[in-house]
Structure formats: C-alpha cells, structure tokens
Amino acid sequence: MAGQEADPGAPAQGSVFQPLEAGDPVQLGDYVLAARLGAGGMGTVYLSHTLAGRPVAIKAIRPELAGDPDFRRRFRQEVAAARRVHGLYTAPVIDSEIDTAPLWLATAFVQGPTLAAAVTRHGTLPVASVLLLAAGVAEALQAVHGEGIVHRDLKASNVLLATDGPRVIDFGIARAVDATALTKTGVAVGTPPFMAPEQALNKEIGPATDIFSLGQLVTYAAKGTPAFGEGQSHGVLYRIVHEQPDLAGVPDALLPLLRRCLAKDPAERPSAAEVIGLCRAASEGGILRRTGDWLPGAVTADLTRHHDVPA
Structure with missing residues (x-):
C-alpha cells in the first residue's frame, strides 16, 4: 500500500498535498476529503480530518479488490488485528469501513515524508x-x-x-x-x-x-x-x-x-x-x-x- 507521500521526486518546496481529481470521492464515512496524498496497488490515500479537527490519512481500497469476497473477508480480519496495535512507532488504525463498498481505513496522519x-x-x-x-x-x-x-x-x-x-x-x-x-x-x-x-x-x-x-x-x-x-x-x-x-x-x-x-x-x-x-x-x-x-x-x-x- 502507498504511504502518505504524494511524489518522492517532487521538489522540496512543493506541496505534498495534491488536489482531488475528477472521480475521487468527496466523503468517506464521516470524513470529508481535503486532498490526495498518494496512490498504490491497493488504493488511493487521502487527507481528511476527524470531526474534532485532527488530520487523518484515509486509504480507499480499489473497487476491484473490494468486490472480491475473499479479499473482504481477509481485509476485515486484518483491519481488526491492526486496530489492536498501539506502538509508539506505528501510525494506528483509528476507523474503517470493512463491510460495505467503498472499503476504507483511517490512520493517524504523520507529518513527515517517507x-x-x-x-x-x-x-x-x-x-x-x-x-x-x-x-x-x-x-x-x-x-x-x-x-x-x-x-x-x-x-x-x-x-x-x-x-x-x-x-x-x-x-x-x-x-x-x-x-x-x-x-x-x-x-x-x-x-x-x-x-x-x-x-x-x-x-x-x-x-x-x-x-x-x-x-x-x-x-x-x-x-x-x-x-x-x-x-x-x-x-x-x-x-x-x-x-x-x-x-x-x-x-x-x-x-x-x-x-x-x-x-x-x-x-x-x-x-x-x-x-x-x-x-x-x-x-x-x-x-x-x-x-x-x-x-x-x-x-x-x-x-x-x-x-x-x-x-
């Protein structure tokens, strides 16, 4: 899965926050999407905020993956396990949609490059x-x-x-x-x-x-x-x-x-x-x-x- 970096080759003075593109969702669950952070084999990462205003990273799973029953079953199991991890050097999973498409998970947003x-x-x-x-x-x-x-x-x-x-x-x-x-x-x-x-x-x-x-x-x-x-x-x-x-x-x-x-x-x-x-x-x-x-x-x-x- 992609991290929270939009473009490793971007110039240092450029923004790491990319505008939403046509076809991007506007909201996932309670999270209004503010910008793109990157994309990878499993989906696209967006910037959003909790209702209290804390920035979070939202991973939206690719539709072709989300449509596979085996993937959804395993994804549900892995997200449940990941939410139990609370290490100081991890970005914890704080929310998710694991049953109904579009599938997504939210993690704490880390303010730094990959x-x-x-x-x-x-x-x-x-x-x-x-x-x-x-x-x-x-x-x-x-x-x-x-x-x-x-x-x-x-x-x-x-x-x-x-x-x-x-x-x-x-x-x-x-x-x-x-x-x-x-x-x-x-x-x-x-x-x-x-x-x-x-x-x-x-x-x-x-x-x-x-x-x-x-x-x-x-x-x-x-x-x-x-x-x-x-x-x-x-x-x-x-x-x-x-x-x-x-x-x-x-x-x-x-x-x-x-x-x-x-x-x-x-x-x-x-x-x-x-x-x-x-x-x-x-x-x-x-x-x-x-x-x-x-x-x-x-x-x-x-x-x-x-x-x-x-x-």
Whole structure:
C-alpha cells in the first residue's frame, strides 16, 4: 500500500498535498476529503480530518479488490488485528469501513515524508540517524508481531519520518491480498527489492520475514539502494535467494546488524528486541537517545512541508 507521500521526486518546496481529481470521492464515512496524498496497488490515500479537527490519512481500497469476497473477508480480519496495535512507532488504525463498498481505513496522519522520499531528495542518512531509524522500526515490529501480525511489505515508502521518530504504516494489510485471485493478475504482495527469500520462494512467512526487510531498509537508508540492488523483479528476487548482499559503502558500524538481519535462513535472524540491542551496541556510548534533530538538517527542514495541512 502507498504511504502518505504524494511524489518522492517532487521538489522540496512543493506541496505534498495534491488536489482531488475528477472521480475521487468527496466523503468517506464521516470524513470529508481535503486532498490526495498518494496512490498504490491497493488504493488511493487521502487527507481528511476527524470531526474534532485532527488530520487523518484515509486509504480507499480499489473497487476491484473490494468486490472480491475473499479479499473482504481477509481485509476485515486484518483491519481488526491492526486496530489492536498501539506502538509508539506505528501510525494506528483509528476507523474503517470493512463491510460495505467503498472499503476504507483511517490512520493517524504523520507529518513527515517517507524514507523513500527523504533519501531521494537528500541522500543517505548518517549512522546515528540510521541506528535510531532501525531501532524505532524494530520497536514498531515488536508491537505488530505482538498482535500476531506480520507486516509482509516493510519498505522505504511504508516508513514515515517525523520529528519524534519513524512511523511504520500499512502493517498486515498486504496479507488481505493473499486470498484473492487478483494476486495472480498483477497485484503483488510485497515489494521485490525489500522482500525476504521465503517470500520470493512462496514459503512460510513469519516475523523473521519482516526482520529481513528491516535489513533491506537499513541498507537503503545508509547506502541509497537495497542490499540486493534494484531493477527487474525476477533479477532482484534471484539475487535475494541465491547471492550475498552487497554492503559495499555501508558504514562498518552497521555491518553486524545487517549481516544478521539479512541471513538467508529465517532462524538465524535476530528478533525485533535483539535488533534494538544491536543498535544500542553500535551507537555511541551504547545508548540510544532520540532528540528533535535526530535527522539531518535538510530532512528536518523538509518536514515543515507536511505541517501546513489544508483545511
């Protein structure tokens, strides 16, 4: 699913809030739509507000998905599970329509760019920022896995950067596609450059799958590309299954973490709690402290583009 970023390649001075287009709904449930935030394989993301005025992100599910009974059944289950997740580094699901088309879900709006947009605009992150990013995402995964959910599509566009840390979005929802015939006709579950070997081989998925994707995420933040490169899907997936990660150019402080996260065998990967421990061990003084300037100055300045929310 798409994150809350409209265009990772947009100029820094441009607005992240795009006007509604012809054919867009005006209202979903109690939520009047104010702007577009982005679109992806499962639907379109809009900006709206609660009745009390707090901004929220509304994901409207594509009609062809919503029309599939298997998808609706799985979507209902996954949204119910996602609403139980309340981690500090997640964007919680606060409302949804899971029975009657159009299907949608509302999450807290995070006032910051995706990791993908930040790296595209401003380049790679310094080691201290990457360690705080990895630890925050790992803590989010603890909350997600604690509810029996596997994210399955952890990637740079599903991690948002805010002044007080990262936020993981869309956890578990990709699983709703698995049961549908649409999976075989172009709606892929997962994003190849961030997939784990067991996903590429259609084997059993578990929490360790997300840890591998976390390793890809950390490599991307530190190097600018995932550990097994980019390009055509079949080539990327072949390298993920059969080759070793390309960590050239990754700072040495991150290598112990990445070598464990990117192990081919899921049993050899660390837990989310162990990832946090590895991040602490690699940080200065063995502790992690997040401040308002945990990101590079250019990225922090870019956050302001997300603060001028249209009414």
